[in-house]
Amino acid sequence: MIQSLFQRFNWKDGLLALIVPLLVLVVWQSAVSMHLFSPLLLIPPLTLVNTLLYLASSGDLTINIIASLNRVLIGFLIGASTGFLLGLFMGLSPFVDRFFGPVIKAFKQVPQFALMPLIILWFGVDELAKFVFIGIGAFFPMVFNTYQGVCDVPKKYCELARVFNYNGCHYLSKVILPSAMPSIITGIRFSLGLSWMLVVGAEIFGADTGLGYMMACSRNMFQIDIVMAGLVVIGAIGFGINLVLQIIEKRVLRWRITSDQGAKGNS
Amino acid sequence: MNINEKIKVQVIGIILPLLILVLWQYVVSAGYVSYHILPLPGKVISKFIRLFTQEKLLLHIAVSLKRVFYGFFIGTVSGFLFGLLMGLSRTSEKIFGPFFHTVRQVPLIGWIPLIVMWFGMNELPRILIVAIGAFYPTTMNTFAGVRSVPRQYVELASVYGFKGIKLIRRIILPSALPSIVTGFTLSLGMSWVVLVAAELLIETNVGIGKLIDVGRETFNMELVTVGIITSGLLGFIMTKIVEKLASGTQKGMVSDQKQ
Secondary structure, three states, X not given: OHHHHHHHOOHHHHHHHHHHHHHHHHHHHHHHHOOOXXXXXXXXXXXXXXXXXXXXXXXXXXHHHHHHHHHHHHHHHHHHHHHHHHHHHHXXXXXXXXXXXXXXXXXXXXXXXXXXXXXXXXHOOOHHHHHHHHHHHHHHHHHHHHHHHHHOOOHHHHHHHHHOOOOHHHHHHXXXXXXXXXXXXXXXXXXXXXXXXXXXXXXXXXOOOOHHHHHHHHHHOOOHHHHHXXXXXXXXXXXXXXXXXXXXXXXXXXXXXXXXXXXXXHO | OXXXXXXXXXXXXXXXXHHHHHHHHHHHHOOOOOOOOOOOHHHHHHHHHHHXXXXXXXXXXXXXXXXXXXXXXXXXXXXXXXXXXXXXXXHHHHHHHHHHHHHOOXXXXXXXXXXXXXXOOOHXXXXXXXXXXXXXXXXXXXXXXXXXXXXXXXXXXXXXXXXXXXXXXXXXXXXXXXXXXXXXHHHHHHHHHHHHHHHHHOOOOOOHHHHHHHHHHOOOHHHHHHHHHXXXXXXXXXXXXXXXXXXXXXXXXXXXXXX
């Protein structure tokens, strides 16, 4: 796969893509050299790199990254798994759909951060509150995408399954889940992306570890180098999460691509 | 679906809200849960009325809506232009696209500490962060809409000698409109979410987010509950309005095509 990536890599496109980043760097560096802004507000690009290296070598960064990732992982697992189960049942049974649907749609209207003060009052300021906050955020994309995926399973598949006399478990694992998988994976991606944003917000609001805490703390002490370094790190991790999910998506959905091609070949 | 069945669907849908309400009322009035933790439903309603008539709920709402409006306007206009540019010219997509998608990876809320350092604790950073939130969905959907204009339309336009602005106005924009409108709707939802976060994380005196946080600081659960419900309702109403407007523009397009 990596080899094919290199083969597809177009040098001209690569150079074009470098124009803006280089321009930003040049403007940034010259703004620093000409002392256009106070050094409290703008640090040289090289200082940012040094700060990143320093944070990485001192171990601070690792501790904060692990703290943030830990929160995201647990909150996401709680929220996404309940969301998945509820979405699945709502998709399978019209009764469950009608029973839970209106309430879930009403709750979805509330902006996630509006719930933060309530969650803090109920669960305190420690880890549990953050798991709940992230869990609620991760829940909604997962419910709706799983539900949509299950609803969109073609009728003919279900009929075929009935002809073959598939029982409940078989029906789920051989027909419903594979067919709904693209939509479910989309749900996982939205849900994990949102979780990553929410954890940063929750940590800025109040925490004693984590990347958001690191940034909020440095903001109060006017250490702009650490704030910018934090921005780079959360961006890089967001990028990494997305990349991993894309690779998983390609792996899991490989059958879909080949069956599509097969369909094209037949027609 | 006949009327009987419709009624049945609505009845099933109303069971859970009623159940929640009854359970809520019961656990509090029976003393299982302190009313400091969970206020009685009736108290929430009377608090809402009091806020509305005496404690300037409308002012908080107006300030929040104003922030969302400015941020949304700046974000969607610049996002629309940027998406249009990248959609129309493949070279500009190659120049700006990779940078755009890299910067987009930073979670929106992460920008708040930096923006606050640069612009201080005032209205500007709040509006700016809402604008960034509104910028991404509009950019991406405008881009996708422009790119999916059927080739035949563009070819037909070139036969008629449409060029430049005329081509964009008469062919590209009408064809890309549904996707652009989707972008606006997503942008609005994002703006509202980001605004509430900004009102919590960037010190302010007014706004619906601040109202909820005041409720937390003073341990006033009724205020917190009213704030949450209000923020949800406002988000819902705004989305509905934009969806109405959107279906209006699309109807206009269909009738245009008929002519």
